[in-house]
Amino acid sequence: MTEHVLDSLLKNYTDLIKRVDEHIQRLSRVHKDLLACKKGCDECCRHLSLFPVEAFSLSRAFSRLDAGCRGKVLEQAQQNDRACPLLVDHVCLVYEARPIICRTHGYPLYMEKEGRAVVDFCPKNFKGVKTLDHSDMLDLDRMNTLLNAVNSHFISYFEDGLPDRIPVDQALELYQAL
Template structure:
């Protein structure tokens, strides 16, 4: 199956991504003046691994990317850093994975070790939320809930994409650009 053929299998993921975007938009509307993350700010842009469903979405977006310098830069990216980072910005911004969409925003680290009675840990980019002493609960993204939803969407995708043949748990972004349902990551 070619990358553009992934599109019908991505409906659940695209719906989840839409809900994540809506949540992130609400947080940005409420706390925008305290959020430093902008185009050109890319300290968090490292080579990450993603679920197979996200790899398929990236491969689909890369396959539809018009020829030109940005596509060539992504295809020729060397090791280190995110291969999608071109001139300080994400070349596939609209298709970026969930982790990139939520990066820098308040994340509830449900699995963070805490002492008895300690409040759950919330993390965000140290450049963000300076001077904010109290975050509203609906402005904090539960990492456990988000990852559970993403894992469920991924399982459904995998069952339809390659029935009976397992995928790797995670796929590096560089390999994700070549993702195919028939053969997993790779050409």
């Protein structure tokens, strides 16, 4: 598969990422005094499973790291199944290619559970805030619906199919296998 073909397949995903990032950047500007999230804060960085579209995007970014960094990550992936193997010295080595869950973690997410509205965010953020404007929240159900649609389009290209979810440690070298 050529870079051009992969870029085309990932276009919907990169467009979705852009929209999510714009929302997060706006929140970061408007509420900067209420956010504890910053470089070095990695308590939410756990070993995850990803949609194939996210896994391929992450894998491509991983393939661009120098050999020493890739080796360290692969070694960490074998040693620890809880922390994200891409986290080295409290820094994500592929930060620009991190999946949506990593981009949104800690920020206000709106969802409905059993017919009630629920807002979730990192307890270190928005301390003392009793209410948030609805525009400050990402609608988790809507975002997941969009991500599912983007992923479905992406996997339709692969004749042999892909698994529903791919753990980060298994995603790392997907791009090399193309």
